Amino acid sequence: MLLLLLLAFVLLPCAGAGRIIGGQEVRPHSRPYMAYLEIQAGTKCSSCGGFLIRPDAVLSAAHCLHKKRALSVTVILGAHNISAQEQSQQRIPVRQWVIHPKYSPVGFKNDIVLLKLKKKAKINKNVQYISFASRNQHVGVGAECLVSGWGLTDTGSKSDVMMEVKLKVQKEEICQHIFDNYQRQSMICVGDEYSKKSTSYGDSGGPLVCNNMAHGIVSHGRKRRLFPKVFTRISYLEPWIHKQLRSFALQELPGSPSSD
Template identity: 45%
Template structure:
């Protein structure tokens, strides 16, 4: 599944066992025109939902663990959406022709958790459908930098229903050591550690595959979360640019 964005404010005195949970804010409709809503059929027959983002007219980037089954015909991408339950005129629903997970993706530890989806036809660009740029080669974001993660995931830890409206959370880039302490197999070469213990905003269930956006560029793909530490791990896109370009056949 994929994540929407969770803001926790700890307003009770020390020792209390409750907290106030506030959902991530709804974005202005169609202000994140690169966003893709990815639906797929899992091997057990259940449907899964993830985020993704348009990187070429016929390619969406998402997380490898969002691949529901070996049948690409079961995967569909919705572009130009704000309310995924509404029949918005801006929406384009396109089947996936080919799913291309990274060949070294490890489903157990979520290493190399990145996947390209080749669409059956090109998307038509509009005000509601646009590409999201990649970072430059070897680009990195420094700890303390504020970035954003949009998605249609759940808005609280206990929620059983994900959001129909596109939400967004603001996340701070953390030093790698913070995630190395809490995530087995964390790799500073291929992953980025994000979160904010003071606010506790998280990309959670239903947001996987969505982008980590810094300065209007996609620096990461949402991969893992640890709600006990309010930290997210995202796949570092700059480490995979040669693989991405090769599979999209770009120079």
């Protein structure tokens, strides 16, 4: 199986690093909810994954932006070949982002950030939002889910196109044994117990899609250990997401401080 470095493709001037193991190329534009985040912080650049949940809102991982004092974030939607200027691509600056107030870098608790775009994305066959799990929707052990992104091969050759890996939801006890700060209610234990497939560095922020719905956000794992990985559980944080979306909507009202 190929070792694929997810989200490590150099997109000048920014570069991100990561890998996915045992993945394959997806059919072009078959994951229209996928977002690529370019993060500019001073002279430093980085990238993360994300996903569109509303024409003007993207979800990602909090640690992508935490304490980076990012000067600007740009979201790229509708991309298959991230290195090409595809007509399908939409580059939209981010107006603001909100990190969960109880996010903690120790154990990556509540590892979620909501980004509001400066303008609404144009919804078409290549750019669409995805539904996400509500408070009473849970994904069970053994469910097969998908994680998508862009990357490099382990030999250093570029993989400009979107790649994807299929992973299974695992028993909570597996992650509780390995991660001291694992929380059952707010996290999902995921991976391939035979370590043939995995997410790794740089995958952060991408969605865990199960039955065409986003149930998790790529969060963290152990260095040099392919199995298991921890994802933020969206259903637990769904009330907070909707609260922030309502706040974004109020800002659009005439006369509000953030309205143009």
